Amino acid sequence: PLIPSTLLGGLTWRNVGPFRAGRVSAVSGAVGQPGVFYMGMVLGGVWKTTSAGTTWYPVFDSVKAVSSIGSVEVAPSDPNIVYVGTGSTGDGNGIYKSTDAGKTWRHLPGFEDSGQIPAILVDPHNPNLLLVSVLGSTRAPSDRRGIYRSTDGGATWTRTLAVDANTGTQSL
Numbered sequence: 001p002l003i004p005s006t007l008l009g010g011l012t013w014r015n016v017g018p019f020r021a022g023r024v025s026a027v028s029g030a031v032g033q034p035g036v037f038y039m040g041m042v043l044g045g046v047w048k049t050t051s052a053g054t055t056w057y058p059v060f061d062s063v064k065a066v067s068s069i070g071s072v073e074v075a076p077s078d079p080n081i082v083y084v085g086t087g088s089t090g091d092g093n094g095i096y097k098s099t100d101a102g103k104t105w106r107h108l109p110g111f112e113d114s115g116q117i118p119a120i121l122v123d124p125h126n127p128n129l130l131l132v133s134v135l136g137s138t139r140a141p142s143d144r145r146g147i148y149r150s151t152d153g154g155a156t157w158t159r160t161l162a163v164d165a166n167t168g169t170q171s172l
Contacts (some may be wrong), residue, residue, distance in 0.1 A: 025088040027073040030079035030101075038102065040069030042088045048102050059102035064171070066093045073120040075127035083130065083154070085117025091118060091137055095153055108154040114144050128153035131160070 026040035032103050038059070045060035045067045056099035070092060071085035080101045086092025094111035098104060111117065115137040123129035136142025144163075147161040 025069055026085075028072045028074045028082075030074045031076045033079050038072045038074060038082060039074040039105075040084065040088075041092075043068050043070065046072060046084055046102070058158075059104065062095075063096060063105055065107075068092055070118045071120045071132075072117050073122050075122045075128075076124040078127040081122075081124065081127045081153075083120045085120050085132060087116035087135075087138075088118075089125075089138075089152070091139075095120070095132065095154060110148075110154075110157045111144075114136065115142055130154065132157075 023042040024039055024044045028038050030038075032037040033050075035050055035088070037049050037053065039047045041047065041048075044061070045058055045063070046069055047056045048059045049056045060067075063172070066086045068088045068090050069084060070081075070088045073083045075081035075083075080099055082098040082102055084098075088093060092115065093107075095108045095117060097103045097108055100108075111132075112136065113132045116133055116135040116162055118135060120132040120140045121131045128151060130153075132148050132150075134144050134146055134148060136145040146159050147165040148157045149160045150157050152160060
């Protein structure tokens with residue numbers, strides 16, 4: 001072995017996720033809050049830990065329309081703001097936002113038919129400035145594919161990069 005077994009002898013395995021929910025598709029931590037993480041599941045909603053993974057609890061169960069999560073992002077400058085992009089193994093129904101650290105969720109307009117949203121990037125200094133990646137439907141060509149930008153916390157969106165559904169060609 002590359003690492004001497006004497007160095008690994010004191011390590012033990014432990015479960016750091018919920019027993020239910022399947023594979024993890026996204027993880028994000030709260031800056032300035034050690035031990036606080038959110039985990040998006042392929043088909044199990046969003047879970048939160050405040051104990052660095054010792055215990056997890058579901059925070060997305062109030063959202064009944066979708067359970068497939070593609071992305072989770074906590075705003076670096078405000079740990080109360082959490083964005084969730086839906087759709088991982090199947091199609092989702094857009095983006096959700098929490099302004100109270102996952103207690104309640106609001107469905108943001110504009111991406112109801114977006115299919116999959118695998119990535120969200122929030123500006124480190126402004127929680128209302130964000131970019132999202134939209135892949136579209138998993139089963140058919142989609143004219144929604146591309147990168148979108150919001151400067152108002154997801155109330156409105158501007159497409160900054162379009163991807164042709166049939167050829168993969170990009171345009172600004």
